[in-house]
Amino acid sequence: MAQDRGSCSMVELLAVLIGGHQPMDISTSLLSRYPHNLGSASADELRQIKGIGLASACRIMAAIELGRRLTAQQEPRPAIGSPEQAARLLTPLLAGKEQEYLVVVLLDTRNRALGEPIVVYHGSLNTSLVRVAEVVRPAIRANASAMLMAHGHPSGDPSPSPEDVSITRAVAEAGRLLDIRLLDHLIIGQASFVSMRERGLMP
Known part of the structure; x- marks a missing residue:
């Protein structure tokens, strides 16, 4: 050899x-x-x-x-410039799951992904169970400038729940304090998605 x-x-x-x-x-x-x-x-x-x-x-x-x-x-990493681009990246990962998976995509100053999406939680997305520190920790470790958050709804309906809105706002506020911008939070359904930013549900 x-x-x-x-x-x-x-x-x-x-x-x-x-x-x-x-x-x-x-x-x-x-x-x-x-x-x-x-x-x-x-x-x-x-x-x-x-x-x-x-x-x-x-x-x-x-x-x-x-x-x-x-x-x-x-390979050159394209910038994530729209919710549609982010959804194309994340739908194959999150759609059709039996449980809710919460992932983050870490981004550089040009909104280019720093590696693969990271699963930070799976189960029922509840503010009492999801720790904001666990969501933002990967971004801190990677010295990311921004992050994108996404999770899937097993029901196939991407309509945001009150818990989704609460978690989004908590993570966005934590990111603001740490100088890590939360670009968006996508909710992935079976055949569609919702952008929390486009819905005006982010601070």
Whole structure:
């Protein structure tokens, strides 16, 4: 096995992930089955290759996903300039969940996302359960200039509840004191969304 990772072939890199007995042969078989579309294979499909078990399949899929995320971090990050742009980013993550998930997207001075959305709470969104400090802590740690907050309604109806309004105002006030602007709070439904800022429900 070559010591320089840059000089390793695809077969060698996969063999490291597969491990066990005769990993080079297994890696060769895998790439013969998926010469150009390995990233689209499911764990069950990978396990159809003789010598690949569940653990090896999971390692391969994790490595592929890690590569995707690292590549995404290096790509130019578009600014989030409208609620519609934010909704396109967050709807796949939040729509259709059985529980309410509250996420934050950290932003720089140009409203560009600083990494992936961060889940800060899941359950029933209630002011007595959601701690404002937990919501703003990721922004403090990342030295973010602003943040976007969003959560989904399992019912599919994105209409804001009194609790949604209360939490929005509490987080916005905490952000003001910390010089971290709350850009918006989106409520994601099944086929639509609500921008708390556009509704005039933010301080």
